[in-house]
Amino acid sequence: xxxxxxxxxxxxxxxxxxxxxxxxxxxxxxxxxxxxxxxxxxxxxxxxxxxxxxxxxxxxxxxxxxxxxxxxxxxxxxxxxxxxxxxxxxxxxxxxxxxx
Amino acid sequence: xxxxxxxxxxxxxxxxxxxxxxxxxxxxxxxxxxxxxxxxxxxxxxxxxxxxxxxxxxxxxxxxxxxxxxxxxxxxxxxxxxxxxxxxxxxxxxxxxxxxxxxxxxxxxxxxxxxxxxxxxxxxxxxxxxxxxxxxxxxxxxxxxxxxxxxxxxxxxxxxxxxxxxxxxxxxxxxxxxxxxxxxxxxxxxxxxxxxxxxxxxxxxxxxxxxxxxxxxxxxxxxxxxxxxxxxxxxxxxxxxxxxxxxxxxxxxxxxxxxxxxxxxxxxxxxxxxxxxxxxxxxxxxxxxxxxxxxxxxxxxxxxxxxxxxxxxxxxxxxxxxxxxxxxxxxxxxxxxxxxxxxxxxxxxxxxxxxxxxxxxxxxxxxxxxxxxxxxxxxxxxxxxxxxxxxxxxxxxxxxxxxxxxxxxxxxxxxxxxxxxxxxxxxxxxxxxxxxxxxxxxxxxxxxxxxxxxxxxxxxxxxxxxxxxxxxxxxxxxxxxxxxxxxxxxxxxxxxxxxxxxxxxxxxxxxxxxxxxxxxxxxxxxxxx
Numbered sequence: 001x002x003x004x005x006x007x008x009x010x011x012x013x014x015x016x017x018x019x020x021x022x023x024x025x026x027x028x029x030x031x032x033x034x035x036x037x038x039x040x041x042x043x044x045x046x047x048x049x050x051x052x053x054x055x056x057x058x059x060x061x062x063x064x065x066x067x068x069x070x071x072x073x074x075x076x077x078x079x080x081x082x083x084x085x086x087x088x089x090x091x092x093x094x095x096x097x098x099x100x
Numbered sequence: 101x102x103x104x105x106x107x108x109x110x111x112x113x114x115x116x117x118x119x120x121x122x123x124x125x126x127x128x129x130x131x132x133x134x135x136x137x138x139x140x141x142x143x144x145x146x147x148x149x150x151x152x153x154x155x156x157x158x159x160x161x162x163x164x165x166x167x168x169x170x171x172x173x174x175x176x177x178x179x180x181x182x183x184x185x186x187x188x189x190x191x192x193x194x195x196x197x198x199x200x201x202x203x204x205x206x207x208x209x210x211x212x213x214x215x216x217x218x219x220x221x222x223x224x225x226x227x228x229x230x231x232x233x234x235x236x237x238x239x240x241x242x243x244x245x246x247x248x249x250x251x252x253x254x255x256x257x258x259x260x261x262x263x264x265x266x267x268x269x270x271x272x273x274x275x276x277x278x279x280x281x282x283x284x285x286x287x288x289x290x291x292x293x294x295x296x297x298x299x300x301x302x303x304x305x306x307x308x309x310x311x312x313x314x315x316x317x318x319x320x321x322x323x324x325x326x327x328x329x330x331x332x333x334x335x336x337x338x339x340x341x342x343x344x345x346x347x348x349x350x351x352x353x354x355x356x357x358x359x360x361x362x363x364x365x366x367x368x369x370x371x372x373x374x375x376x377x378x379x380x381x382x383x384x385x386x387x388x389x390x391x392x393x394x395x396x397x398x399x400x401x402x403x404x405x406x407x408x409x410x411x412x413x414x415x416x417x418x419x420x421x422x423x424x425x426x427x428x429x430x431x432x433x434x435x436x437x438x439x440x441x442x443x444x445x446x447x448x449x450x451x452x453x454x455x456x457x458x459x460x461x462x463x464x465x466x467x468x469x470x471x472x473x474x475x476x477x478x479x480x481x482x483x484x485x486x487x488x489x490x491x492x493x494x495x496x497x498x499x500x501x502x503x504x505x506x507x508x509x510x511x512x513x514x515x516x517x518x519x520x521x522x523x524x525x526x527x528x529x530x531x532x533x534x535x536x537x538x539x540x541x542x543x544x545x546x547x548x549x550x551x552x553x554x555x556x557x558x559x560x561x562x563x564x565x566x567x568x569x570x571x572x573x574x575x576x577x578x579x580x581x582x583x584x585x586x587x588x589x590x591x592x593x594x595x596x597x598x599x600x601x602x603x604x605x606x607x608x609x610x611x612x613x614x615x616x617x618x619x620x621x622x623x624x625x626x627x628x629x
Contacts, residue, residue: 009478016435016481017442017458018474019466028478031536035479038537039424042495045502052497053504055319055349056553057306057577062348076212082449091444092457 004033105130110184110278110332111359117164117183118175124164124183128157128227131185135229135276138610143251143618144261144271146190147198148230157183160225180335180359182225187271187280190231191238191314192323194218201314202236202246202264205441205448205468215312216347217281217323217340224339232267232280236470237438238288238316240264241542244533245472249619253296254604255567258621259526262292262542265326269296272326273604279336280326285316286426287522287546289324290558294521294570297560297604299333299587300326302546304577305553306351308337309344317433318349320550330559330587334358337580356581362588369592372585374408379514383419384545389523392564397520400561400571400590404518407593412514416506421499422548427540428483428496429551435480438473441465475536504552511576516586520545521558521570530625549574557583559590562599 004012009029013020020028074087083090105127108116116122132150139145160183167174188194191201193211195218200206214222221228235245243251243266253261254274261270265282269292272280282289284302293300301324308323315321325336341355363369380401385394405411443449443464450463469477483492510517523544532539549556554574561571571590575583594600609615616624 004482012478012482012485014462015485016477017439017461017465018469018477019459019462020474021466024471024474028475031475032478032482035427035475035536036482039428039492041421042424042499045418045421045499047495047498047502050498050501052494053500053551054497055305056504056551057304057349057351059306059349059351064345072212076210077445080209080212080446082443082446083451089445092451092460093455094457 004029004036106134106275108278109329110181110327110335113184113278114180114182114335118178120168124157124160124227125154127183128153128185128229131277132229138274138276140617141252141257141610141615142254142270142274143249144232144267144274144276145187146200146231146233146248146267149197150229153185153227153229156225156227160227163225179224179339181221181279181339183227184279185227185229185277186221186336187230187232187268187277188218188228189234189265189268189280189282191234191283192218192231192281193312194228197231199231199314200247201238202234202248203469203473204247205465207448209447211312213312216309216344218312220340226339229277232265232271234267235264236473237314237434238264238283238285239434239472239476241287241291241539242527242532243267243292244529244622245470247470250529250622252618252621253526254606254610255297255526257606257609257615257618259528259567260295262295262522262526264288266292268326269293269298269300272296272298272328274607274610278328279332281323281336281340282326283313283316283321283323284550285320285430286550287543289326290546290556290570290572291522291543293326293558294560295526295568297568298326298328299330299560300324300558301333301337301580301583302549302556303337303341303580304555305550306349307341307555307578307580309342309347309350311344311346315437317430318437319433320430322550330584330591331359331362333557334362334584353578358581358584361581362584366592366595369589370407373404373589373593376409376516376586377412377514378404378409379412379414379510379517381414381416381419381510381517381519383416384519386523386544388541389520390525390564393520393522393524393569396562396564396569397571401518403593404590407589414510414514414517416510416548418499418502418506419548422503422551423540423544425496425499425503426543426547426551427479428492429500431476431480432483432493433480435477435484438469438477441468443468472536500551503548507552507554507574516576516579516582517574519572519574521572522546525564525567525569528625529622545572553577555580555583557587559587561590561594562597563602566605
């Protein structure tokens, strides 16, 4: 059923924001095609009239009271930041010279 | 005390603490000493905080002393797990401590808050000595996909403990703790319980709040207990289960006092089997099942029948489609959940010169994730991508409906199902690493249960080639109590079985300084993941 080319694998890796080496891309091309071949059995089943299941318990519209509560300790959270500037996370620019 | 406290069951520890036979400090110190003496070859733990555990134990002792002064009622009202050590899988957050989910991308992460179950266990006075090893992001069936090296199986140190909760399973099997917590997305509690000869439960989807747990596949993930007997698992589930409004999928359904409803006497437990209708799904005796495993399962079913259970042959016709369905749905959900690891707010982060943020993401994620996690992200991203969504993801969701309907039909006829947990006993390091599909087949008998959201219990049922085999009991939604009762009854009718006296055969080797570490053993067979 499936036949992913090397170019397809590179495209999916880019969509997934995974920087992969040439070796990894080569290995994945073989493995992904082998795994996708296992999916082919699903085509045997007639499912036009079958509703999809996204989750198994019948809970809907779960809401809680909209009330003010303490958040996480800002210092503990910011201490995890790779780069920070005072009380802010420092992030790479996404607008301007290098942004898109 | 001359007795080795680490050999007791959890309920015996709780009773001994109340009687004053030993203190929580003594009990905790005995376990910490055992971890220190045995974990180099086993590698069940990735983080142990001895000082904090002993401090928690002293607080537990204070509560016990106070209750004893107040009288018998106050002692009886103490939480069941007060003073009892419980290991946590390394994807459960505990404030101020690391949680890596077995991944380099979370190296150095320190949790800024407690998971719901961590809060519950702390309030109950359970002792939390640290975190156990696991396959990266819970993706795997052998614990070989941990970024920190594999965990060994105390039954044979050259074999895997199963996974992904392999550290939690081996820690209980090797008497490092009486109880531990795992998570189960496709079999990650039940399969390692089977492979290490202990009890493990995957509760009904929605039974336990997942607030503060690193997510893998959100429509499948569920938290559950490991123990060396059914009562221990029942005590631990009661301590963590129930509605928590911070997880909107945790259900507002009453949690019974499971352990209180399990008979003390073996005769009473065995008698409860009379008239119970148990379904035997023929599709679970799969191609590739080891003959020794099948023999043990069929013997176990015969014992249940001898004790008065009615065995009914059941068809679950869509079982063979489970593997493909699971390996579309779980990676798809994982690819979305793992998008959060972008190196901006926490965790592994690469900032390249030049300021191209896409290049930063590619380098952060490409270097931070291991091989299996990348494989699943790729599968999931592909299955959800434009042009393939209907053919893969939507199709899998429809087949999921058929798989669930099979179980619904079965439960019209029977009270529970009995099946193998794993088609094989514990396998050797390295034997399934090169072939992802071979590794995925480890969970053929467990993953349909996750897709239907049902509870599943694995209990030990004997040995094949000297290695443990697990019997899986599958129940209706929210019917964990019946699974515990059946598991307890099976313990009762096999209480005198010779295999129950057999210890994990490499227990002595764990304490021998000449025994190689788990990582060295795995590397020796070329299996470093």
